[in-house]
Amino acid sequence: MAGRLREMRCELSFLKNADGSACFSQGATCIWASCSGPGDVHASKASDEAMTLDISYRANCGDNKFNVLNNIIHSTLSNAINLELFPHTTISVTVHGIQDDGSMGAVAINGACFALLDNGMPFETVFCGVLIVRVKDELIIDPTAKQEAASTGRVLFSVCKGSDGHPEVCAMDAIGHWDFIQLEAAWSLAQPSASAIFDFYKTVMKRKLSVDEQ
């Protein structure tokens, strides 16, 4: 098992016109995330019971009409935000892939969380993404593009902080054949990484607040 996250970098309030934004990179994989809202929405899209989520992941090239990551980010945000607090409103989260060197799904989820933290809207718990691939029966965490291409299976965990402070899975996307034992091993590898990412969130927010509190 190879369990080591690549270097993480984050810059908050990166885009001027968004309510919350972040430039986040993990290794050489980099994304720009923006989050605008909660804002008013047209009556045709508005819901009387809850806030509507408008999620858009855009790769750095190719067709941007639909991406499987939209569903994962959507279900993660639905779990993290109490949507019933803001009826008749919408929140728009856009994630742009700038450079892809593997683990793009995990980086996109982390970037979306940073944008949401920068936005300042209330949500129940922080969340993060951890990608694990299987290369020749070895599990590799936060793989590069080269490792991802050589993999026989990959699993993306969308992790949120549980009530006891320990990581919990709130969404998952698996490609390839995974048996129960392998998934258990992958999850046990993902947990400490998720905790490290949560600590990184707090480090970044401490730095941001120390600047902004003035």
Added chain:
Amino acid sequence: MSFEVTGPPLVSPWMMLSMSEARNDIDETKIVIPGHSVCDAPQQFMRGHGTYVRDGEIVSSLSGVVQQLNRLLMVKTIKQRYAGEVGDVVVARVVEVQAKRWKCDVASRLHANLPLGSVLLPGGDFRRKDVEDEEKMSEFLKNGELICAEVQQVQHDGTLMLHTRNNKYGKLQQGILIKVPPHLIKKSKKHFHTLPYGMAVIIGCNGSVWVTPSLPETTLEEDGSHVHEFQIVPPDVRVTMVRIAACVRLLRDYSISIYLNSLTTCYEMSQPYEIKELAEQDTSSRLAYLIAARLLQELQQQK
């Protein structure tokens, strides 16, 4: 595994000042992110803004600093969407004309409502609005037009009700609009300021700053309606307008509170520079540092 944390693209000038560089006055244990426990003994406290109860403990729902007021625990966040309060002066943009009301964008969670009965219409000050007025609504305020209004009421769902039943409120023309984050606007008794340079500034609580040559003079017609008289703005006045707008942008980019004193200080200290230089990072960072230092000095003198 290594972490690198970088600040916003333009770091706040407060960080440059030696006296506040370390920022040791913020207790790190009081900084929380969503999902973090706010206190160890939840039975002794009541939960306030930015918190919720989960499994018997008080948990933060915002990223910010924990504040305690007697037995009330709340989380204060810095950056948030504008939440209106009664009496706030706002600069809003009309987005929709509906039956007996205008929908206005005030950068809040929901669009604000400006009822037909809460505006001064041509043809009399305070009179009942009839069907004829309702038909002419789109002539009076069109989509995309800017207005200055006051928050009259905040409804239970957070919708703001505006009114312009005063001569100082109404349609805005011939000026420059600068949008800034609402948390940078310092609340004060007056939000309409006439500057000594023949300029007027409306600092909206919703983060919209309106710079205009001077607050338009109103003349009273025979039927009792107020008509704004607008003249061609001379080039030298336009230059002053652009300089003030550049000063507002500079204060915004360097996270300095925007109020009359900071604006006049910035304007006076920017005089040696050309307007285009205020957008350059070298000049703007130097100027922002000096402005921050002077404002801090004035603040200490007041104390």
